Amino acid sequence: MALYNRVDSRLLKEKMRMTPEKRVTISFYRYHLITNTQEFRDQLYKDLDMLGILGRIYIASEGINAQISVPEHNLAEFKSRLYSIEWLNGVRLNIAVDDNGKSFFKLKILVRKKIVADGLDDSSFDVTNSGIHVDAATFNKLADDPDTLIIDMRNHYESEVGHFKGAVCPDVDTFREELQVAEDLMKDQKDKKLLMYCTGGIRCEKASAWMKHIGFKNVFQLDGGIIKYAQDVKEKGLENKFIGKNFVFDERLGERITEDIIAVCHQCGKPCDDHTNCKNDGCHLLFIQCKECSEKYNNCCSDECKDIIALPEEQQKELRKGINKGRQVFKKGRSENIKFQS
Structure with a gap:
């Protein structure tokens, strides 16, 4: 079998838009040493393609970063196969908050140098020494503390449509730039509590470890990111401190968290966040x-x-x-x- 897509993307998009099949959008990641990335990639492609799974997955020697769309009727089988991989057993699966089942139209698995482009030399610091993971309730408590600095570890086009109240949202295009801006902004406030968040948690894993490496004493990160937070505050009846939309890197381009529209149309200035x-x-x-x-x-x-x-x-x-x-x-x-x- 071919281990990559051969069908014209336009045809696949149209097929995806027309299908009534119910699908579930899921994201997950894990840092783990993979010795043979190409072999792992090819086997994973076979397993996922067999189940009709679509999405975009990055494989690197440091681990996996995945955003996928799973047919609802194959969800149990997918979990079983994924968890049969020893180092992925029990990995947290972030289920989309606002899902129309049309997030991806093909399966794309790429081998890269890193699962997130951060520009860091991993040999220069302990990448496993990340910040303290906090749940939604603890995040809210820290956010209410005047001694806490909240920083959005996403790009400007993400935070423009939605972010946490009171968060610092750097005007940057890439995560690599974000790290440098965050470091510069916070360099004179290293004794404060640093509370970081991103979409699903993966960027904060590396960012929080870097911030601890450069001298921050109290570093916290939102466990599961905005996706898990939105689900938890709804299920547990907690105050929702996030306003607007959560930008996502798939065909949806965003999932509604609150009804607040904090952005404007770039052509006419009318309130809009699409x-x-x-x-x-x-x-x-x-x-x-x-x-x-x-x-x-x-x-x-x-x-x-x-x-x-x-x-x-x-x-x-x-x-x-x-x-x-x-x-x-x-x-x-x-x-x-x-x-x-x-």
């Missing part, structure tokens, strides 16, 4: 767009892109030939096409 990607494949900019602007610009970020997608497909391909957008899709705050920012 992320989208510019329909022009030669741009594909990530930005916030309201329904009215979506209709006005035909799902594009500008009149220029709107005009381009009106051209024949072959002409569009010619215009974008040789253009590598790469991570530019996330640099929405740095685009000249963004007129309004939150």
